[in-house]
Amino acid sequence: MTERDRWLRNVELRGCEEIPCRVALSPAVWNQYREGLEELVRRHPAIFGEYRERKPWEEEYSPRYRRGEMWKDRWGCVWYNTYSGIAGQVVGHPLEDWRALKDIKPPDPSKENDLEDLDWRKIAEDIGRAREEGRVARGGVCHGFLFQRLYYLRGFENLMVDIAERNENLPRLIDIILDYNMELVRRYLELGVDVVYFGDDLGMQERLTISPDDWRRYIKPAYAKIFGMCREAGAHVHFHSDGYIMDIMPDLVEIGVTILNLQDLCNGLENMERELKGKICIDLDIDRQKIIPWGTPEEVDSHILNCIRTLGSPQGGLMLVCGIYPGTPLENIEAVCEAMERYRKPWSADGREIQWT
Numbered sequence: 361m362t363e364r365d366r367w368l369r370n371v372e373l374r375g376c377e378e379i380p381c382r383v384a385l386s387p388a389v390w391n392q393y394r395e396g397l398e399e400l401v402r403r404h405p406a407i408f409g410e411y412r413e414r415k416p417w418e419e420e421y422s423p424r425y426r427r428g429e430m431w432k433d434r435w436g437c438v439w440y441n442t443y444s445g446i447a448g449q450v451v452g453h454p455l456e457d458w459r460a461l462k463d464i465k466p467p468d469p470s471k472e473n474d475l476e477d478l479d480w481r482k483i484a485e486d487i488g489r490a491r492e493e494g495r496v497a498r499g500g501v502c503h504g505f506l507f508q509r510l511y512y513l514r515g516f517e518n519l520m521v522d523i524a525e526r527n528e529n530l531p532r533l534i535d536i537i538l539d540y541n542m543e544l545v546r547r548y549l550e551l552g553v554d555v556v557y558f559g560d561d562l563g564m565q566e567r568l569t570i571s572p573d574d575w576r577r578y579i580k581p582a583y584a585k586i587f588g589m590c591r592e593a594g595a596h597v598h599f600h601s602d603g604y605i606m607d608i609m610p611d612l613v614e615i616g617v618t619i620l621n622l623q624d625l626c627n628g629l630e631n632m633e634r635e636l637k638g639k640i641c642i643d644l645d646i647d648r649q650k651i652i653p654w655g656t657p658e659e660v661d662s663h664i665l666n667c668i669r670t671l672g673s674p675q676g677g678l679m680l681v682c683g684i685y686p687g688t689p690l691e692n693i694e695a696v697c698e699a700m701e702r703y704r705k706p707w708s709a710d711g712r713e714i715q716w717t
Contacts, residue, residue, distance in 0.1 A: 362494025371641045376676030381700035384683045388445025404697040434467035437512045455513040466540035474502035487551045499548025500557030538582045555596040563603020572607045587616035609635040629670045646682035653688045657695035664699040
């Protein structure tokens, strides 16, 4: 069975012998630990694969990740970074005044995305090679592809007022952003990808950034259109959102999300078990606010085991990812890797849960 076959079986809830686990090391944490993190990565090839030596230290960052740098994305939004190795925030909004809407120019999907140039010939070769080698063929749009792009362009406070006042320009701007992303995704679908990745942070710590009703009015129809295009083409939809999003869980399932990447503690494992388990694939974003950075290695181990016991099933439908950021002790990063290695095969051949001591 190929990597792609195993991945599809898990995503489509057709059986899973091993829970896919990965650890995402931010550039900032590489800069913090440097050689110490290199040694850790080498100790865990089951998580990180074969390590290829690199030096992603601060002096080699692109402007996107350098502290004190301002840079402009392909929509004309100006970003500023206050912490090396972590993406900054938008401080210059080209649509702060609605009168500029007539001049807004989206990126050209034939040659670029929100952030950089695209070489579609090379992308096609990479996707074709993935299929030939039995790997998952992936496509995707840049993080913040719609809701966040609205406030990148308008400014956050302006967008909140636009939504509250039902500004007549807002649907037009949404259509402009959606049309650009639809064309970008269409190109990936024509190349035969298995999955398209989308990311849009919709939540705060305890609630959505806007009301569920406003999300359904302005954002859901656009999501439904682009996700529906993917599903009609036979591609899976992987959707990521930081923050609390439980209020729209049924909506996301309804409009075609098949893999949902969401945070564990702010959404609640029991809520996910009730609303999502057995319906779609949960790509669980392991805590990055409390236990992983501030707990003991034993607490890290216990939390990851609890996540698997709550949401895992021999039928599949679970993946784990843990993003690591500055301040997380090396011993806790090690504990994450060891727990994933220990618990990622939680069922015996007959489907019974293994009881760890």
